[in-house]
Amino acid sequence: MRTRVATVPRLLATTLGISFLGIVLALVASRGISRRLTAERLAPVLAEAIPSSALQACREGRPSTARLSEALEFHFHGARGEALTPGAPPLDTHLLARLSRGERSTGTSDMREVRVLIALPDAGGCAYAQAHWRTAGRAYTALGGWLLASLALVGAALAAGVIAFVARPFVMQLQALGKASRSIGTAAWTPPPVVLAEATPVASALADAHARVLDDATHLRGRGDALEALLAELTHDVRTPLASLQLALDEIAEQTSEEALPALRRALSDLMYMKSLTSNLRLAERLQPRDPVGGAREPRPALDATPIEVSAILRRVVERAQPFALRRGVELVSTLAEHVQVRGDATATEQTFTNLLDNAIAYGDPGTHVSVMLDATGVVVEDDGPGVIPDELPRLGTRAFRGHTARTRDAKGSGLGLAIAREVCERSGWTIAFARNETPTPQSPRPHGFRVTIRFTATPSSNEPRRDGS
Structure with missing residues (x-):
């Protein structure tokens, strides 16, 4: 160097x-x-x-x-x-x-x-x-x-003259050009002053670059807004047919033979994946930071931090997941404390719980046990399914990362569900931890599987208005 x-x-x-x-x-x-x-x-x-x-x-x-x-x-x-x-x-x-x-x-x-x-x-x-x-x-x-x-006096005078009339303007010009180059495309941009005539082409090139960056940013922002609007419309329009398709699959499951159940389970898994994907995409768009034109990157407005009834939200998620677990041959049990309130965003919190339960059920074999527990301190979702490799635990919750077990058992998925769960918890001021489930329980007698633990940081007073997302 x-x-x-x-x-x-x-x-x-x-x-x-x-x-x-x-x-x-x-x-x-x-x-x-x-x-x-x-x-x-x-x-x-x-x-x-x-x-x-x-x-x-x-x-x-x-x-x-x-x-x-x-x-x-x-x-x-x-x-x-x-x-x-x-x-x-x-x-x-x-x-x-x-x-x-x-x-x-x-x-x-x-x-x-x-x-x-x-x-x-x-x-x-x-x-x-x-x-x-x-x-x-x-x-x-x-x-x-x-x-x-x-x-010696002549040499000193010569050195002072060089510094005053050559070096100082040269350095001032370089500093002005450097400052202008660092602010290209931002609201802090100002055209660099031209101290030396030789710097005029460089100053003009920087001004042209700033204008091009603003034009490109405006164009990209417009395309991004259009894509976000399209995504919102698609996720909204797809929910209704997906709900109808789920009801149809449930009716077929009640009348089908045992030989057709594996195929029906696969179809139901794909359907649940599509429902979860549309909801996750919409929530991911809310969590994604925005790049304003001509300014530094700023996060979007924070998630809501109003008092929400976690007990009601989690009970609703468990009830929606029961038919899916039943068709998959997975036993889903829950132990939910009453009237647990925290500050958070009801929609994002409900999607977080949905992602955790869908993952536990979708990757479990028939006979797997999934347990959901809620108390005043947090939520624990654990199963005795295939689990994850210990080396992969630190990377869980990273977008686009899927564990080896998930990749080998199902080609679908992008790791978006756990990533959104982690980001929602962090934005809500909670903690989330992933671990192997090594402790056998009455519902999970086999000492293996996966556990997700969410810890709340604070609860509002009981006289504050409740919001359960309904």
Whole structure:
């Protein structure tokens, strides 16, 4: 993974690096220039500083070294460059070549001293005086320090200019484009300000993308509304013929032979599946979050939270499920406490109980026992049917998931029933748990099967109006 570097620090580091490199190159290039300038400025001064006594000694033929201080001294040489004073350093040939072009004095310097060669036209046998000033390095150092400080100030000013006039607008433009891109298709969208002319095509592309997203969202929302309306009509229109078909199957079951009962049970199972599917689809549409055009995804209005009579609702569900259980050869028993009230949505709660009972009956073999228990704390639905694999328990209640047993016993189904049961419980503030039924009971002597436990979280006071969904 590549490390991301902020733009301003990167530009600042680059500018400072280039400025530092420029300072170093300037110092190297100016080293010789500064020494030459220092020596050339000192040459005429030192030419006038030769003691007159030393010049008179040269005219009299007894030249000697003239020391003005510990750092400055003059040595004398003849016309051929020979030293005339004891201990005199050799004559600087480069300076001698300059004097041959007509100059009276010239000089050079290094980090240790300044050397100045002076022509003496009327000093007798002394043709040249060569000055050695060993403190001149201080002058060079001071000049180099001032030059370094000046170049450092120039580099700092250059860096500040780059940040102020290049980096800052660039970063501001990137931030504006990033903010606009994150709000495309939402109500928070605002066109990004264009700070740099080069960003105009990007800003225009973002505006076009926002318009396309709104158009697509409006189109999809319209199609979604149309599909929801169609689904509502279909589920409503299908209920009546399904109810008639169930009555017809019940009448046929009373007159059919034992040999035809298996086929009749399959037909009745398919019918109950269709009834449950239509009800679940309608409820799933209510639970589905909506994506408003131009805004963030928001959930639909919460389920009703009015006082409901759970006892009446569950008793009605059990009574409707009894014929189905009878035709399937499943024994359905219930133990329901009276006047259990909770806050919830009557329609969603009734569909939740219906899904749990339909699952227990539909996947049970003849002879299976299904038990429903209700008290003030919650509802328990358990059976001694085939059960589920332990590894599948955490995934139950997830849409489109069906356990291995359900898939192998019946190809129908999408896992929607348990998913809706879980979502209704969570939206109502209840808890729902799925477990294997490992405890034998008088109704379920075999230690296997499936158990669903719903726990209520609160009950309203008894003087509140009741609503049982009837």
